[in-house]
Amino acid sequence: xxxxxxxxxxxERTAPAVHVQDERNDLxxxxxxxxxxxxxxxxxxxxxxxxxxxxxxxxRMELIIRNLKPVMMGRDSSDREWLWNQLPVISGHGGALExxxxxxxxxxxxxxxxxxxxxxxxLLGTARTEVPLYATxxxxxxxxxxxxxxxxxxxxxxxxxxxxxxxxxxxxxxxxTAEKVREAVGDEMTLMLDRNHGYDFRAALFVGHALxxxxxxxxxxxxxxxxxxxxxxxxxxxxxxxxxxxxSEFLLHEAANFLQLGAVRLIRGTVRKIGITGLKKxxxxxxxxxxxxxxxxxxxxxxxxANLHVMMSSLNCTYFEYxxxxxxxxxxxxxxxEINENGNLDAPTGPGLGIELDEDWIASHRVATLS
Numbered sequence: 001x002x003x004x005x006x007x008x009x010x011x012e013r014t015a016p017a018v019h020v021q022d023e024r025n026d027l028x029x030x031x032x033x034x035x036x037x038x039x040x041x042x043x044x045x046x047x048x049x050x051x052x053x054x055x056x057x058x059x060r061m062e063l064i065i066r067n068l069k070p071v072m073m074g075r076d077s078s079d080r081e082w083l084w085n086q087l088p089v090i091s092g093h094g095g096a097l098e099x100x101x102x103x104x105x106x107x108x109x110x111x112x113x114x115x116x117x118x119x120x121x122x123l124l125g126t127a128r129t130e131v132p133l134y135a136t137x138x139x140x141x142x143x144x145x146x147x148x149x150x151x152x153x154x155x156x157x158x159x160x161x162x163x164x165x166x167x168x169x170x171x172x173x174x175x176x177t178a179e180k181v182r183e184a185v186g187d188e189m190t191l192m193l194d195r196n197h198g199y200d201f202r203a204a205l206f207v208g209h210a211l212x213x214x215x216x217x218x219x220x221x222x223x224x225x226x227x228x229x230x231x232x233x234x235x236x237x238x239x240x241x242x243x244x245x246x247x248s249e250f251l252l253h254e255a256a257n258f259l260q261l262g263a264v265r266l267i268r269g270t271v272r273k274i275g276i277t278g279l280k281k282x283x284x285x286x287x288x289x290x291x292x293x294x295x296x297x298x299x300x301x302x303x304x305x306a307n308l309h310v311m312m313s314s315l316n317c318t319y320f321e322y323x324x325x326x327x328x329x330x331x332x333x334x335x336x337x338e339i340n341e342n343g344n345l346d347a348p349t350g351p352g353l354g355i356e357l358d359e360d361w362i363a364s365h366r367v368a369t370l371s
Contacts, residue, residue: 001040001077001115006069006104008050008061009035010368015328020138020167033300034061034370035332035362038107040077046111047357048103048306052272052299053329063100065370072104077111080277098251098274105275106306106353113352120306120354121347124280124313130344131311133320134190135159139167144177148184151191158343161190161319163220171203175210182214190319194220197247201230208238218243218266218294225250232263241265246296248273252282259289267291271306272298279310287316297321301333305353308337312347320345334358 033051051057204222348354
């Protein structure tokens with residue numbers, strides 16, 4: 001199936017404002033994102049969205065059209081592995097191109113599934129039909145009481161797992177928060193904590209001991225990913241496994257390096273950074289080292305669905321990351337991911353990604369088309 005056209009509908013939407021209490025920017029407000037469409041000579045159209053949560057994706061969209069479209073026009077839509085191996089050539093001496101390429105890879109997989117009239121996870125090899133999820137908010141609170149209230153609210157809504165983003169809380173306050181949240185929700189709720197690289201070694205060790213004492217499931221990105229010595233020492237000293245890394249520079253080969261060094265017991269991945277093609281490679285790589293690959297938020301409805309397909313094709317990951325508020329990253333499709341009666345997410349059943357674009361919504365929010 002030869003590719004005949006690649007376009008991006010540029011979308012402007014207004015997401016509710018969310019104040020983020022750490023080093024990152026606040027979420028929400030007017031944001032620019034995109035609907036990628038890849039068409040073939042057979043009349044099939046593959047879709048993916050461009051944009052993470054509420055961020056401006058203008059530059060990423062322009063790079064897709066300028067750098068990747070000329071390479072793929074006229075090629076077969078199944079040439080995903082060829083394109084994966086061309087990324088270092090296309091990027092030259094520039095930065096990593098994988099996060100720019102990822103939506104294109106997802107759209108190509110969507111075409112493959114539609115051509116076969118089957119969900120992507122069946123093409124990958126289905127291992128299960130539902131997965132558990134954990135709820136998480138960006139860091140919104142400045143006291144332990146705020147996180148306790150958040151955890152109890154989520155527990156009342158039926159969530160069985162919760163990840164804390166402590167933001168700028170001191171190490172001592174974050175440790176106290178871990179203890180108070182555990183006391184409030186009891187032992188039946190799985191808990192994680194993610195500092196987004198904000199601690200030095202001593203602070204991370206202090207918080208990590210509190211997580212050990214309160215039975216936390218993982219300790220995510222406690223220190224900068226470049227501080228490999230501290231990461232290895234934390235892994236050695238703590239019972240709670242480190243989970244690395246959501247940073248944009250942590251891709252397939254960085255994961256391989258961490259595994260080779262024995263730096264962590266959990267590796268983080270997402271289609272947002274390395275596409276379905278790359279994430280499936282990473283899942284297999286991690287499994288080969290008898291480690292677990294936990295998949296993080298992809299940042300929009302189409303890529304979240306792609307994450308879910310990869311999860312259905314492996315037993316080597318545990319939880320789907322379910323970010324709240326949903327309006328920050330859910331848009332542009334008729335039906336969003338829904339939690340089933342077991343508190344899990346079901347495997348998509350439609351062909352390809354199994355999503356249906358909300359074309360009326362897209363048309364009403366489209367401000368331009370890149371081609």
